[in-house]
Amino acid sequence: MPLVAGKRRNVRFPLAHLKTAPLTTAQQKQKHGHQKQNLNLKNRLGNHSTSSSGGEMAESAAQPGIPALFTQPPSLRDPLVTETTDLQDATLSKCLPFLKGISDAQKGPFNANGVPALQRGDHLDYLYDALEDYPAGFVAMDSSRPWMIYWSLAGLTLMGEDVTPLRQRVIESLRPMQNPTGGFGGGHGQVSHLASSYAAILSLAMVGGSDAFALVDRKTMWQWLGNLKQNDGGFRVCEGGEEDVRGAYCASVIISLLDLPLAQPPGRQNELPGLSKLTDGLAEYLSRCQTFEGGISGSPGSEAHGAYAFCALACLSILGPPEETIASHMDLPLLLSWLSARQYAPEGGFSGRTNKLVDGCYSHWVGSCWPLIQSALDGHPQSASAPSTTVGSLFSHEGLARYILSCCQHPFGGLRDKPGKHADSYHTCYVLTGLSATQHHHYRTDSSPCAKENFSSAFSWQSRPTNPEEDVFEQGDRLTAFHPIYVIPHQAAEKMRLWYEAESPVV
Ligand code: FPP
Ligand code: K
Ligand code: ZN
Secondary structure (H helix, E strand, C coil): CCCCCCCCCCCECCHHHHHCCCCCHHHHHHHHHHHHHHHHHHHHHHHHECCCCCHHHHHHCCCCCCCHHHCCCCCCCCCCECHHHHHHHHHHHHHHHHHHCCECCCCCCECCCCCECCCHHHHHHHHHHHCCCCCHHHHHHHHHHHHHHHHHHHHHHHCCCCCHHHHHHHHHHHHHHECCCCCEECCCCCCECHHHHHHHHHHHHHHCCHHHHHCCCHHHHHHHHHHHECCCCCEECCCCCCECHHHHHHHHHHHHHHCCCCECCCCHHHHCCCCCECCCCHHHHHHCCECCCCCEECCCCCCECHHHHHHHHHHHHHHCCHHHHHHHHCCHHHHHHHHHCCECCCCCCEECCCCCCECCCHHHHCCCHHHHHHHHHHCCCCCCCCCCCCCCCCCCHHHHHHHHHHHCECCCCCECCCCCCCCCHHHHHHHHHHHHHHHEEEEECCCCCCCCCCCHHHHCEEEEECCHHHCCCCHHHCCCCCCCCCCCCHHHHHHHHHHHHHCCCCC
């Protein structure tokens, strides 16, 4: 929790706890936790419950088929009451009616597991609309144009839509954002940024085709990336901008998909003598971003966060096979402990960092870390099909699917952070990506469709649907599988890479 200047932190120790010996869990519950929880629950459930009976009845009412783990507050509570624990309690109160399937603001039908259906039609309408004009209030999003395109295309693709009819529109929208000095800006006339370039390249990959691929000036992209490379191995996100793991991940995605030369472009070779390749020192830089908690921060010395963990692990998984790159640059047991702590009960969703709240977008940022970790633990793949022995899944697919379908669907379409929040295209994209992650097992094989050796392990991923007998969602709600590194369909990543491999080299 950040300290806000001028605002006192609201930390209260219950008197009983200070005066007497430590309380048993049962006593703690009785003294404050339970009372407070009940009050919150009564207030909130009263508003949402479809039951006409009193508070106590409403509290116990839930759709049939939901395990108690997902309908009751946690039995263990920290006796220290702070602003953080208050926020967590308020979040629980907001989520519980949705997890139980008894909120008025929730659409059915509910299946035998008490899980609501995916409102596919509403979400499709929401995303197609997100590709159209915006009211004046959205002017701040003018620097996120490639992102707005990417989030919509990715969400539509996940829900099975063919986005190739949007090809020409996507090309003409992105064309003015490419700068003659390399890369894509966030909008017309804006400086190139690695995040907007990443979103632009992935959007072009999704619509596919020669016209889309030919839009990219690979030579200036390569030269621009050279200008962003830093002498500690990392990348700045733009010239004169910050250096962080987003830069490392976005640069690696672009280099590997566009089949750019690994050599530093001319000029940089003399400035960064120890780093003859764009990828040199990058894994070591990422290693320095692992924190005392085991998670990964945006840059060395700052706080571990799920979004940065994904960037770092996906970047390592591009640089080489995860069982080599992740295993040798991360403390895996510590990383596992921190990543496991991101999934909460009863919510089922993931938080981005210690002592913070679940948020639907971490269904991807944290959820997509898991296949990369699983691959690192599974070791070198022995065949072109699924591994015969695997550590298997290391997070609760059921919990995440319940959080997404019960708490993250806005009744008017689009997906969101949590109940009470508006939908937006960022959350719609990443919540759906997370849902897809719960519906598939991702694994690496020993074969890649690429002609070149470099990055072959990044292109060796495959997936198969989870076992329907273990799924809590309806089979009709299964989404398209996304590549765990490139966050687009496997085929889209492969086709783009193969097209550039067949082009004449940049130098
Ligand atoms: C905290 O927000 C969020 C961050 C510190 C990281 C945000 C970064 C991303 C979402 C993705 C970056 C990746 C790419 C590829 C550009 P918060 O304090 O509002 O949320 P919290 O309370 O959940 O931590
Ligand atoms: K958040
Ligand atoms: Zn979010």
